[in-house]
Amino acid sequence: MTATRSSLPPNTDAADGPARKRGRLGQQEDEVFERIQQAILDHRLPPGTKLKEVPLAETFGVTRGLLRKVLTRLAHARLVDQRPNRGAKVASPSxxxxxxxxxxxxxxxxxxxxxxxxxxxxxxxxxxxxxxxxxxxxxxxxxxxxxxxxxxxxxxxxxxxxxxxxxxxxxxxxxxxxxxxxxxxxxxxxxxxxxxxxxxxxxxxxxxxxxxxxxxxxxxxxxxxxxxxxxxxxxxxxxxxxxxxxx
Amino acid sequence: MTATRSSLPPNTDAADGPARKRGRLGQQEDEVFERIQQAILDHRLPPGTKLKEVPLAETFGVTRGLLRKVLTRLAHARLVDQRPNRGAKVASPSxxxxxxxxxxxxxxxxxxxxxxxxxxxxxxxxxxxxxxxxxxxxxxxxxxxxxxxxxxxxxxxxxxxxxxxxxxxxxxxxxxxxxxxxxxxxxxxxxxxxxxxxxxxxxxxxxxxxxxxxxxxxxxxxxxxxxxxxxxxxxxxxxxxxxxxxx
DNA sequence: CCAAATAAAATTGTTGACAATCCTGTTTTT
DNA sequence: AAAAACAGGATTGTCAACAATTTTATTTGG
CATH class of the missing domain: 1.20.120.530 (GntR ligand-binding domain-like)
Incomplete structure (x- = not known):
């Protein structure tokens, strides 16, 4: 459960809450995308790991909606498997x-x-x-x-x-x-x-x-x-x- | 302006409002996706046409959020160009x-x-x-x-x-x-x-x-x-x- | 004791209201 | 008159509460 959280590098902004001042709009989304992508490619998030929205969103100090978009992008890149109503998992290439x-x-x-x-x-x-x-x-x-x-x-x-x-x-x-x-x-x-x-x-x-x-x-x-x-x-x-x- | 609307086949459900009974959840999304896709491929929506969210959503009797997801999927398929803050256009392949x-x-x-x-x-x-x-x-x-x-x-x-x-x-x-x-x-x-x-x-x-x-x-x-x-x-x-x- | 049924919790999905941004036409300034 | 500044409306982007679904835990019946 907490494995998801602890295996990611901590975000120093996490404690500030979701409404911190940000540079440009899409900037934040890209950063979250790249951090999760890197964690997957490094196997810090090994294949098959469930990616729950709330813990991940809290880890990065972003809203669930934003994180959801990121997961969809990752699914498009075939790095995560997204199935309706049952969340997203790190892809396990056969x-x-x-x-x-x-x-x-x-x-x-x-x-x-x-x-x-x-x-x-x-x-x-x-x-x-x-x-x-x-x-x-x-x-x-x-x-x-x-x-x-x-x-x-x-x-x-x-x-x-x-x-x-x-x-x-x-x-x-x-x-x-x-x-x-x-x-x-x-x-x-x-x-x-x-x-x-x-x-x-x-x-x-x-x-x-x-x-x-x-x-x-x-x-x-x-x-x-x-x-x-x-x-x-x-x-x-x-x-x-x-x-x-x-x- | 109304060209977007009139060039699409009318949806008989449109008048019923957004909250009509539906078969399965993702069903509706797929239908909207395919209808817009077909309209693009038939050039009923010619390259460069602006795809505004509200008129399109009303045309199909769906919420703007759902339509937004469809536009993102179409952008992924390279049939639509989506640019931040300035909406989606039908792709114009050079x-x-x-x-x-x-x-x-x-x-x-x-x-x-x-x-x-x-x-x-x-x-x-x-x-x-x-x-x-x-x-x-x-x-x-x-x-x-x-x-x-x-x-x-x-x-x-x-x-x-x-x-x-x-x-x-x-x-x-x-x-x-x-x-x-x-x-x-x-x-x-x-x-x-x-x-x-x-x-x-x-x-x-x-x-x-x-x-x-x-x-x-x-x-x-x-x-x-x-x-x-x-x-x-x-x-x-x-x-x-x-x-x-x-x- | 196992299996099915049920209840509770956790998780994902959706929506409408609100905020931010862009576009267009008008006014003001040089 | 041309350019800049501005105002209003139109359009896209975001979020927090609510709804639906799945998962987990508990109970019940065989």
Whole structure:
């Protein structure tokens, strides 16, 4: 019961009540959205956790109505499951859902890299190289969480460069959901799960050379390897139990 | 002002006031959603039309709160642009947005056909053939609207058969938006815009033969032809004006 | 003791009144 | 006369009380 509350970072404004002075209107909503989203992606709110409106609203010092809107937004992003009259729970991606997600990423990011190869210029290549450099630095310092974030940023920026807003929007949703399934199904034996920087470098090389086919192939192999680091065999890990009984 | 109201089909319950007896709770919300959606897709509510909450709520005999939820859902489906404090307008897909949409369909439906080729069986092939048959009948009877709907159903069912829920969800959004851009940019000189049944047949053939590469290629050519029937050159048609001045 | 029925509590859903913001036409100022 | 300032109405946004539903606890009957 109190787990929901205690596992979230405390909001210093909580005691002031709901009617505190605020900067701009939607500002507050966005902040609550991002704090809950981050808690879900960090597994501080593990999959299946019931998200009750009153405790959450009190935690953040906002009204129930505002929190309700936030929950709907999170449901839209597929980070929470919202069912009529029975509240919202943190989403528990199933194994087949996770596989579908990676298959979708292969299709979409394959297309993105193919398009990017035609539209990209020297300026953009430099930007990508800089991002890869920063990513490598993070991993060298064992800052795994930062590295993973930078790695996701690489994919996101690549989509932006391709310039297809529809594909970029879809990919954005998939990139957001990816950490959730990685934490849920990470193979404990595997080394630190994350993107391989060398692959990113190879993609940049292929893009610079204008070799679309190679870029697509590397990207898809890259994603297959990432999926391969997960334990997505049929139900045999402990996490599966929570997925099965979460409803 | 009253255009919003008069261009929608009248709701017989409107006069009874907001608190009429209803079947199930969410039922009413879904009905309003679908009625407005259909009006947008038919261009009875043309792109750029302001959707005011009070008149719409009265038209359907629902509360403003319910209507507000519906508008948010429509905004999520990208059929409506919702901006804070300045209401909701029917979406006006730009030319580049429309091109992006078709490029996304090529990527996603290419992947779907590829996956379907491996998972599909004789049973499913029969279902597809039956759908194509019905589609041809509709076109032969010059029932263009029905034919277009059946054509979209073909793409939707194919996605379902592939079994990737993530890709199917994305495609569903794109299929819903497609009629909106077709009506907005239909080349008046072209013959009735819609899917070519022969292409659908050829896709079924390739799937039956298990030739994934052929199926993917036909699907992508099919979508390119559909896009080619539209007038997506830079601003020269009258509809562009509304797109430019809609904000 | 278990199961079904029932009562109480907790939780989600809805609404109408109120507040904040934006839009439009008018007046005032330069 | 053009631009800025203002006023009024129209429109969207918010909230707290109320209603409906689900969940939990208790009782009752087999």
């Amino acid at each position: 194994i087949s859902e996770s596989r579908d997600l990676f298959a979708a990423r292969r299709a979409i990011e394959g297309a993105i890299v193919d398009i990017a190869c035609r539209r990209i210029g020297a300026r953009q290549i430099r930007t990508l190289r800089k991002m890869i450099e920063r990513e490598q630095q993070a991993y060298r310092k064992d800052e795994v969480r930062a590295g993973l974030k930078l790695s996701i940023d690489f994919h996101r920026v690549l989509a932006e460069m391709a310039g297809n807003t529809v594909l970029a929007g879809f990919l954005d949703e998939l990139l957001t959901r990816t950490p959730l399934v990685i934490l849920a199904y990470k193979d404990t034996r595997a080394t630190a799960t994350g993107c391989d920087c060398e692959d990113h470098g190879a993609i940049a090389d292929a893009l610079e050379a204008g070799d679309a086919d190679a870029a697509v192939q590397i990207m898809q192999k890259h994603l297959e390897e990432l999926e391969g680091q997960l334990n997505l065999r049929e139900e045999d890990s402990t996490t599966d139990l929570s997925a099965i009984f979460s409803r | 030319i580049s947005e429309s091109r992006d949409l078709f490029a996304a369909r090529r990527a996603i439906e290419g992947a779907i056909v590829d996956i379907a080729c491996r998972r599909i069986g004789a049973r499913q092939i029969r279902t597809l053939r039956k759908m194509i048959e019905r589609e041809q009948q509709a076109y032969r009877k010059d029932e263009v609207r029905a034919g277009l709907k059946l054509s979209i159903d073909f793409h939707r069912v194919l996605a379902e058969m592939a079994g990737n829920t993530v890709l199917a969800g994305f495609l569903d959004e794109l299929l819903t938006r497609t009629p909106l851009v077709i009506l907005a940019y239909k080349d008046t000189r072209a013959t009735a815009t819609g899917c070519d049944c022969e292409d659908h047949g050829a896709i079924a053939d390739a799937l039956e033969a298990g030739d994934a590469d052929a199926a993917v290629q036909i699907m992508q050519k099919h979508l390119e032809e559909l896009e080619g029937q539209l007038n997506l050159r830079e601003e020269d048609s009258t509809t562009d004006l509304s797109a430019i001045f809609s904000r």
